Amino acid sequence: MITNAYINRAIDYILNHINENISVDEIASHCNFSRYYFSRMFKAETGESVYEFIKRVKMEQSAFRLKVEKRRSITDISCDYGYSSSNYSSAFKQHHHLSPMEFRRSITQISLTNPLFNKAAVGLESFEKCTQKISIEVLEDYPVIYERHKGSYGNLSVHWGAFQEKHKEHITELTLFLERTYDDPSITDIDECLYDICMTAPEGCQLKNTYVIKGGKFAIYHFKGFVKQIYTAYQSLFNVWLPQSSCEIDHRYGFEIYRKIDNGSMYMEIDLCIPIK
Template structure:
């Protein structure tokens, strides 16, 4: 077996171990820390690793499998109280289960038990196409799921070849001044505002030079953390001992081994590039994420205002698998 295949198999094994653990302990509280420990991955990046291998985020998988198991039990165990089934599948109350069940299946648990399940089954059979193969949920797929908007064939191969251009290298510690944004990373957030504040501050102190080094540091995963609580730091490297004021904060970004992938393009596509780095390159690389923040590294003039093109390196902290 080729090295990349062995590495992906190791990722699959670890994620499948988590899927099995969730199924066996669905009545219990399933914390991120517990599940990351089952997989032997850093909790800091486990959500992205899980989604890249399982095709859905951790919270969605837990909720879906709990509801689907409960739906099966409602039919197979017709004399068992609905609340008992709800508690067995990790729901804390009848009202919480009722809301989640109706949102998922479009009817109450009682209606499902009294004939709704059979109607839903007939509807699914009618919608199925002859010869269609449906992958059974519950195990990680052999390949990472395609991202929204991705194409197949030659285009898909080109995307994969591009993201495979990754260099694992040792980066130094960066002593930085930063302005923090708290809120959505995309539309509705204030990321542009904090970068403008940083540029004004740095320019006034002759730090916004042609050879400057800037970091865009994301502390949270927007697929997990509530958008209003996502933290992002717009940072610039400053000399040791440089005197700062209350307009900025100062911190040290730890160095070490990072997987670095060059990104050139419209900023709206950078999220997809991160997804490919986690979902395509990482599982076959022989590395796993380390417990340090990801960041984008910008050097010199990184923005072409005529084309709105940005150039940076996506820096993912890693350690051996």
Template sequence: MADLPNLANLDYVHRVNRAIDHITRNLADPLPLEELARIACFSPFHFHRVFRALVGETLHVFVKRLRLERAVQWMWYRPSASLTEIALAVGFASSSDFSRSFRAHFGVPPSVFDVEAYRRRRRDQMIDTLVPDARHRLARLPAGANPDHFTPRIRDLPKRRVAYIRALEPYTSQGVPDAVARLTAWARPRGLAGGQWLGYQWEDPEVVALEQCRYDVGLEIPPATPVDAPGINVTTFPPMEVVELDLSGGIELEMRALDWLYKTWLPTSGYVPDHQPGFEAFLGEPFAHGSEHFELRVQIPIVDAATSL
């Protein structure tokens, strides 16, 4: 989505983001053009054209890609699930339709796809982009290792209303710092900057190409707070259960924490990741401690493994 400065274009971005949020949260459901156009307040004809112009993909290609990428996540997190279960859970009508689409996108059928090798390549690309001289320090933490003595806790989070600005290509641009600055400039005069700041993304960068990842800089706001500033979107997260870790350090510590949660804690916890983004819940404003040191809580939404899929 291009950086579009005038108010009309910011309104289009706002409306398309509403449709993207609906798609991301409802991949298992049919997503007809007419419904998404209504959510974005466009006619179906204009929505299709505006979506392609801003996102760079047709609506059909975008939805199918998200479903396939979500399927790869489920193949990793839920290895006991059948391909049919995964296909239906991400919105394909049948396992045969899923297999055809998967092979067309990834080059091999899902039955022989090496998820671990694929994620390893994506992770290496992310590290080379973020900290090109530090791959030796960011090797994946092996299962069972916990050298940082991470201590998780389970929390129930209430329903939250969040004002956010979406940063595109967050790993390869200044989109995140710019979004922080814009949202802070809006929040401070309104006395809201002391609230809970969040960073979150729906895509897993170990599955999704970095240039197609989206990162939202968000701020929890009271239910009745009006938000009428161009480019600032509003979303509501439902009540959710999360596993949470406190972090005080740099990106290396955060990546080790995520490795430990996904490879050591989750497989023996009785939980699996929920259909929600992972959150960085900042202590204070984002980047209050600089861009190399973070004070935050990592929060991964979870559901009981016995009731998932």
């Protein structure tokens, strides 16, 4: 768990400005620390230097754009993250061991292996089947209590149990449980994924570990199934539905809303909320 409030503030700043040429000095100043002290603190908390984290996020989020925005040119996407075409190709290949073009050609096939469950095979849904499960909605803002983790999504159930026990006095029949996942595990190393587990904060909540998940326009995939099938649903969204739909994903981060969970069978009903323009 990433518990340091200043480091979480820095991560939020990086994620919200990842398409800009942000510097370590700028982020340290945002958190009111010297570059040297802040850099040491960031590395101790996350296991990465600030520079390494910024570069990795740029490489992985731009790769995600290559995956879901197939009609956009590689040059346009590289510019979104502050790279010239030649510099981007070099940095991308160093990180992913494929050129951007090779990555774009192979990512659907790469996505057909589920890294969370013993590399199980994945059968993508058709565009038509996805469309039957998707609604376009405008969601409200959600003030939430949260905890941030870096690691495998496979550890979520353990973290959720501890989180709910810790905050049980704030849970009512109206509480919603949400999850914010920042990475696609077909792109990001499974042990480097960043995610927030959240619950709606009651009015007047005085806890410090709170923020607001911004609402707006979303494509919402209404998932009904078992935990092992969630990866398939996401990959169908990313590889099939988004590239073929008329919807454009925007630069907000998506999240999930848990509607129903059977802890015995692990049957779940979850809204997978993908931000669109």
